Amino acid sequence: MVVVVVVVVVVVVVEVVVVVVVEVVVVVVVVVVVVVVVVIVVVVVVVVVVVVVVVVSVLVEEEEVVVVVVVVVVVVVVVVVVVEVVVVVEVVAVVEVEKVVVVVVIVVV
Numbered sequence: 001m002v003v004v005v006v007v008v009v010v011v012v013v014v015e016v017v018v019v020v021v022v023e024v025v026v027v028v029v030v031v032v033v034v035v036v037v038v039v040i041v042v043v044v045v046v047v048v049v050v051v052v053v054v055v056v057s058v059l060v061e062e063e064e065v066v067v068v069v070v071v072v073v074v075v076v077v078v079v080v081v082v083v084e085v086v087v088v089v090e091v092v093a094v095v096e097v098e099k100v101v102v103v104v105v106i107v108v109v
Contacts, residue, residue: 038084042077049073 049070057066 034084034087038081041080041084045073045077045080 052069052073053066056069060066
């Protein structure tokens, strides 16, 4: 009887540890991917801003137009970064919920 209880406890502990390790790995991978995507997006947007500002400043001599273009591009960059951060938070939240569900299932089994 005691041996059975010890085996069950060890199995549950091992399963919970595996779930936590998998969760940490998934979260780290997701965060790294999102950071890489954000960096790529920011670099692309900066290049686009520079090109647009140069083209607009050559074509149009009014400084107001250049300022408006820069402001619009900056707003777009901020929105993209915020969306990426929200996606990371959602993924981490989903992983947390899945971990809880898996732990509950393991304990029930």
